[in-house]
Amino acid sequence: MTSIRIAAPDDWHVHLRDDDMLSAVAPFTADAFRYALVMPNLVPPITTTAMAQSYRERIIAAAGPNARADFTPLMGLYLNDDLVIDDLLAGVDAGVVFAVKYYPAGATTNSEAGGSSLIGYQAVLEAMAEAAIPLLVHAESTDPDIDIFDREAAFLEAQLAPACDAVPGLTVTVEHISTRAGLEFVAAHEGFAGSITPHHLTCDRSDILANGLRPDLYCKPVINSREERDALAAAAMSGDPSFFIGTDSAPHPLSHKETGRAKAGIFNAPYALEVVAELFHQHDSLDRLEGFLSLNGPRHYGLPVAESTITLTREEPTDPPPEIVTTGDGVDVRIFGADAAALWTIS
Ligand code: NCD
Ligand code: ZN
Secondary structure: OEEEEEEOOOEEEEOOOOHHHHHHHHHHHHHHOOEEEEOOOOOOOOOOHHHHHHHHHHHHHHOOOOOOOOOEEEEEEEOOOOOOHHHHHHHHHOOOEEEEEEOEOOOOOOOOOOEOOHHHHHHHHHHHHHHOOOEEEOOOOOOOOOOHHHHHHHHHHHHHHHHHHHOOOOOEEEOOOOOHHHHHHHHHOOOOEEEEOHHHHHOOHHHHHEOEOOHHHOOOOOOOOHHHHHHHHHHHHOOOOOEEEOOOEOOOOHHHHOOOOOOOOEOOHHHHHHHHHHHHHHOOOHHHHHHHHHHHHHHHHOOOOOOOEEEEEEOOOOOOOOOEEEOOOOOEEEOOOHHHHOOEEEO
16 A cells, blocks of 8 residues: 655646536536636636636535635636736736636637737736736647647747747746647746646557547647657656646536547546556656645745645555546536546545
């Protein structure tokens, strides 16, 4: 038996949706994580402080009876032409808004309202740099001429690098890093950080394609090669404080995944910690687990480390845990990570 106690973890990138889906998925995040940095890609997107405030209240109401006492949603605003600088600054001052998320239009689920050029928002970015508001970036080119597996690198070079040069002092998180290009970009920029998902740490594209097409493993940015996966895992386990967990837990109805055009997004909140713990265990790196799950994120965002702790224990495999969650209105959602969850208990 292996057991490890760490400060309570945070999820620095999560999609909680709304309505019946929110009610079904929010408790998993609220039970496991202290802070949850909530993505604003609802339809319509969360672009104002008032919308963020009301969404935050719906999340807290949906967190459920077993929610951690310190569970705290942190709200992101969606960067597009509807975002008003004064409203953003007021929202941050009021403690309602925490960060701003940029989606290239068309790159991923509910990104249609996003931007076509990051530098097009220079005035917003300057106000954010001035007020030290974090910019969260979905770093994926939408150029159809660029191969899907090269689109992270392409976006970083063509969009994020020029924006960072034009607006010095931005605090940037490259979200759900999927390639070495993302790791290198963060390493090259003082004060930048990268979130990494449980699935990008543990899967490669052969898992999606080699043994029957797996729509449950389809997400954006698309899970890349074995070499990229190994580089991500090495970075996460290296102790480098620039990298921390963002689950990118992104539930979709099974009927939207197992269909002609699968929606991008993997629902992993229920077993995210177990998946990461098993990876670190397999590489004799459990002594670095707390950094990745609980220390590096708060440090990057200037927040205190959780005072509470959790204990993760690895035992003989139990019966496989559930792989499906059903929402109140009868919609099934598949959960990632049941194999690891059978090995670990968390208290
Ligand atoms: C996310 C979603 O479904 O909202 N999908 C995904 O594949 N990761 C959006 C996102 O973060 O790209
Ligand atoms: Zn996401």
